[in-house]
Amino acid sequence: MNPIQQLTKGFWKDNPIFVIGLGLCPALAVSSSLSNAVGMGIAATFVLIGSNMMISLLRHLVPSKIRIPVYIVIIATFVTIIDKMIAAYSPALSASLGIFIPLIVVNCIILGRAEAFANKNGVFDSLLDAIGMGIGFTIALCCIAFFRELLGEGKLFGHAMPFFSKDPALIMIMAPGGFIVFGLLIALKRLMASKGGN
Amino acid sequence: MQILTAVLVLGILGFVFGAVLSFASKKFEVKVDPKIEQTIELLPGANCGGCGYPGCAGFAEAVVNKGVATTLCPVMAAENRKKIEELLGLNKIDKPDMKPVVKAALVKCNGLDTDEYKKFEYMGVPNCQAAVLLQNGPWLCPHRCMGLGSCVAACPFDAIKIGPHHLPEVDEDKCVACGKCVLACPKQLIEMVDKEKTVHVKCNSTDRGAETRKVCKVGCIGCGLCVKVCAYDAIKVADNLARIEYEKCVGCGACVVKCPQKTIIMETRPDFKGRVAVIDEEACIGCTICFKVCKFSAVNGGTPKEKHSIIPGKCVGCGLCAEKCPKKCIKMIDKA
Amino acid sequence: MLEPKSFAGGLHPPEMKLTSDKAIKNLPLPDRVVLHVSQHIGAPAKPSHKITDKVSCGEVVAEAGGYVSAPIHATISGSVIAVGNFMHPFGVPSPAIVIERDPAVAEPPFTSENGLELSVAEIKKRIQDSGMVGLGGATFPTHVKLSPPDTKPIDTVILNGVECEPALTSDHRLMLEETDKVINGLQLIMKALNAKNGIIGVENNKPDAIKALDDKLKALPNITVQPLKVKYPQGGEKQLIYACLGREIPSGSLPMDVGVVVQNVASAAAIADAVNMKRPLLERIVTLAGNCVANPGNYRVRIGTTVCDFIEMTGGLKKDVPLKKVIMGGPMMGFALFDLHIPIIKGTSGVLCWDSEEAAQPHETSCLRCGSCIRACPMGLMPQKMKQLIDHRKWDKVDEIGMLDCIECGCCAYACPSALPLVQSFKLGKKNVMAERKKAPANKG
Amino acid sequence: MNDMLRMGSFLFIIAAVAGVLLGFTEMKTSPRILENRLKQLEQARAEVLPEAKKFNDIKSENPNEGLLYTAGFAENGDLAGIVVNVAPKGYAGPIEMVLGLKTDGSIAGVKILSQKETPGLGTKLADNVFLAPFKKLLQDKQKPVFKVKQDGGDVDGITAATISSRAFCVGVTEALGTFEKVREQLPTLTAPTALPAVPQSGDAK
């Protein structure tokens, strides 16, 4: 697999959310607006890059029995760093993302990539993988957020959209809307994949 | 100072948990052979059951613990097989003849889909087995393929489709010979045959010829003409049914031409009209080998040094002479 | 008279018993009979004659193929003209002996004696020799049923005179016209089994038969007639025993496990002949009904007569009504034939010739989960769920919820508003479940 | 035992390194976070009590009760009014709001800090849709009755979010009650000289 493929596989083909089905909680919880989605995506990508590289570096040193705690410590460190950074430089985003920033720690994508990829591959590959997955995560979040914000608030990035903003369907920005939009999007992705395959 | 407390607190937490976990891992250790896990990773993971074990995990366990041959898995890529054998230290053992035979499913029925050969129009559960339960299926021939696609449904690799005449067609590229369709067929019509083999008897009827003829236009009547025409002794008729012994069959197609019922077919060439041997007279040295090997007295000659020729009416196109000719001056040519 | 009893579940399809007032008519002997070697549950019989052999009526033409098997007798006198594969009513070409009648040979006479004076062993032997099988349709060899292991004493024999299948009236007529023979047969069975009590279960829609039996039974205190509620499948073995005695046969067990043997009334009458006269099973009463038939009624016909000969002998089909469906047996559990050149066998209780109106088939739609099938199921099963599991090939799960308890009575499919092919699915399910069960121990080992 | 020590020390090292990194981050970011929080607080206070420039937290003598109210002082050191935090129970949890009250007890401003009301309905409390008429009411009427119109008051409730609207009114009434309670001690307050301390944990209960 060449570096480009390594990088881009996460964008759509092996999208961590739509295809692999990891990191679903933030995907649904903070996807009610596009700006939240982008913020969350950036935060997660940062953590992903940091932890993937670090774990890849340490992969020969860590005793396998305690590898999970070690990964978690590494991930948690990066999460706390980005948490504090956001709180310091973008308090509004920090307020709207709430506890979902610290919860990046337990985002399956990050631990999953650590266990499935960084643990077995070199630093450069792990970096590419992390960037790809991070971008894929952000893309997926934005997809969901696009529909939810547009239909639920009639806005995109906080700007009112004509037609949609008159009577938005509020349920879309609540929990049920998240579930339903997500379910339909995976189905759509599959439909597209099967059409493409044939 | 603050950093120091942070370092201490985290460090102590880390130490305590690390210690406790390593203690627990000893105390509550459950032995799982790492080889099994590694083997599972190398297996295809389709859980098709083609190996006869419950899923890939079960197969992995059998391979590691019971020394079951990896070749039992029909699906696995060759490089992975090598890796597993390396892992288990098997590559040192000499197994020269273990070259896996690549097989594919063959449906032994070529029945036509005309009203004449039908008992009734089937309505009901779209499943071959269910159809058999209703008056033994909608076809007059008791051996006829039900054509309702139970094998299609059973195939995990999407390698079978129902084609014309309600007969299943196997995509040999996709088929891995896992054998699921064999089990699914209530009429036992599916057999695993080498992919290279192209000549097949497309019938499974053991009824007497007269009975078969009444219910099928292309069923084997056990006439034995194919047996007579086969130069390689590769066809036997038993229970009114011709069967090809594939290890002997060279695919010359003589039987295909001879079969009065068109039951025997050449898969790759549906329009196969047969072949005939042609001797390049210039190159022929009259060694009489072709004359001797021909089982059908189709070679003129017999006197040494005399150039041979083929009697077209007698040659069945088996190609034995061409194979044996030391000068390679006999060519097999397709009949128009 | 006792109160009518019944069981849970079941339903009440239209009775369609238009031939219940048609007295049994004896048909002339057919010119030719086709005698299949497997007309019973168990091993097929072995043909003992070759082509051109002369046989006389009542002679054995195929020996029993084992203990759970029954011999086949020539039902007409003549010569064997073929031994080979002929279409069986089940749709499979299978071995049969074809006899062509020789009008010159007369039927041998049968002498009568009082069977009740014979020894138990002799009674059983005569029954076994007569090729007797359950004539209700299950065709289980009778002598096997009459020889339960010593550990399972039988206290009650129940005669099944329910005839709950719509359209069939042969048992009804038999009880009316040959009441004595039926009772005598029951007494013989009770003697063979050393059973104290006898019950004849009759559905309440045959008051004349109940009365006829009741009148004759006044002298026999240990035999009673039990009127039963008109409900399908009242004649199912398990349902009948539950209704008559309140005994529930445990799942997977046989009636003998609760001390009961059930026989059909037609079997009882035939047993009387077999024991008293040493007369083998040569003929049976078949109800012929349906819109297409010129003379519907109940006919005594030789076993082996082909359906077309049978219909022809009764007067044939109506000319102006096109035949759409021919059913051997009753409308609920009988099977449709694709060809009329198929012989009547020992278990054939009726032949229905339907026109397209009677044979109208509803269009299959999606399951509504309405629960009609559950309410209708006399076995307390969940047909809807079983169908779904079978469709998804989950044999272990369908086994768990009682696939093998299904008696294929057809109540669920009758009641289903979506016209799902439930019974066919269940036949498929049972077959696979049994195959899985056989496989299971091998996997464990 | 050896293994235990080895693993323990490995985790120790990893955790210690993490500690260093985190401590460092904390050092770098905490002043800014504090500043942000202060700004936010000040902003809120300034919004509801525009006249005041300096603030002084007044705590109860009972240490368990915490913050009572914040006194606001104008540039010249005169008392401009007080800021009261209230959290009435809304439709789906408390609605945290902050009110500025002038020295005469009239409402200078209201701000919703946090709430969990139904999106699009109760959340309109924080919108101008609701607040603009409310502010107009404060200007227009001398002594408005802080009840929803349905209940005979003067406040225009939000359609289909009566409970949230009512909770808002309850909050306003509560704040006014606090003002009445502390009215006497107001003249005794003096302006602080330094910036007020900011509570460590941002989420005051």
Add this chain to the structure above:
Amino acid sequence: MNTTTAALNTPAHGLLVTSSPHIYSGLTAARVMWDVNIALVPALAMAIYNFGARAALVVLASVLGAVLAEFLIQKFLMHKPVCVSDGSAVVTGILLAFCVPAALPIWVAFVGGFIAIALGKQVYGGLGQNIFNPAHVARALLLGSWPVYMTTWLKPGAAMSTGAAITDAMTCATPLGIIKTAGRDAELVKQLSESGTSLVSYVFSQLQIGFSDLFWGINFSGSLGEMSKAALLLGGLYLLIRGHITWHGPVAMCATVFVGALIFGGTLEYAAFHLLTGGLIIGAFFMITDMVTSPMTGCGQLIFGFGCGALTLLIRMKGGYPEGVCYSILIMNSLVPLIDKFTMPRKFGQVKAKEAQA
């Protein structure tokens, strides 16, 4: 083999061969569905009597949305035969329209009908496969999406044309809405208990109605088809007589609400009030009896009905919404697979077998 015997094996073509049984009850899914439609006619008549042409328009829009969704999805997404004619989409459309206010914008009703079928039914594979009652799925989603529209109740008789805006004068509160707000107002409760008037009579005095109005469904406001209990009971009775529903569910649900209200509310008046207001009757007779989304056995339906009743009362008395029928049925729908699992009918011969083993 000579010719005579050979003739025996010649097939006769054209005979119909199917598996047993060969007779059928004649009941079809389509007939069940159209019977439900017929049963809904009296309530529809009452809705039109109360709200005029507007009611018919809302029903029409909802049915149109439902049928269109069914048609489009079956035709273009599933590539299955279109079975709009079985009437199930029509039932869903009407039922949805019956639990929305008459003043609902027409396009919302249309969207509701559409999502009822699309999200409530077709995503699961169509008729018979869905978990939740499609009409209630749509209602809950509409209530979540456009709460203002869904709680603006048109006064009966205040005829409203298609495009006209709703004015305050045209709206009023529902009895359940009034009792909910009154119950939350501590002061009012205190006043009432001092003066000795019950909450129910307070509601009646506010709306100037009595129990008979509640029963016949006139002079107050509510969802389109929920108003006239008499009409709904008539329809329910029809379904009972036709054998399409059983008594278990409806009786269990109504009894639970009635008895529960009697115990926790204290008075017969209060209990009767809860029985006759809101969507209880339509829920009990038309929603929880939906074959697809209710348990299959009588015992299961009793449990189901009890759960629906209990949750309805809980939400009405303690919850945030004035009406709880829709949510309680949806919640109980989700429990149906579990109820079904634990109320499997007893197999014939099952217990005995266990005894025998023991």
Add this chain to the structure above:
Amino acid sequence: MGAELIAIFIVAIFIENVVLSQILGLCPFIGVSSKIDSATGMGFAVIFVLLLASVVTWSIQNFVLVPLQLEYLQTISFILIIASLVQFVEMVVRKTAPALYQSLGVFLPLITTNCAVLGISLINIKRGYNLVEAVANAAGAGIGFFFALLIMAGIRERLDICEIPESMKGAPIAFITAGLLATAFMGFSGLV
């Protein structure tokens, strides 16, 4: 006091259901909800871990982090504790109840990444609960999770034998069902 505890408990189960309203713990909710048996096992495991974790994290926060002014180590220390705890539980279960271990498969280690556990621990601190309240909240959340998981498993066992459209099978239908379930649970809002 008692009433407030009960309120916290009830709210955590129904109104702020950890999965359906707070959207936490989705991976196991979707992953382990295909069979009722394993859902039950997973549910109990989560309840157990949640209770244990919230007691320990609460203690660490209030007895170690706050006195030492190390609140910024909250995330890292909490997750470390939870991870170790889960791994410890996993080892014990694997040894003592192999059948349970088999049925939960890979998901036992994934309880670590069940954000419900960390999420509830963080919420406990954020809302300033005392120890008893924290336990009530954790118990409610755990039972709420169990409840949602069980319902979902029941539904999915039924969907398993239904004719779901091909593109909807598996995750999509599970999410849409969860969405409808969440809609239904909205009926509980405003209950306490």
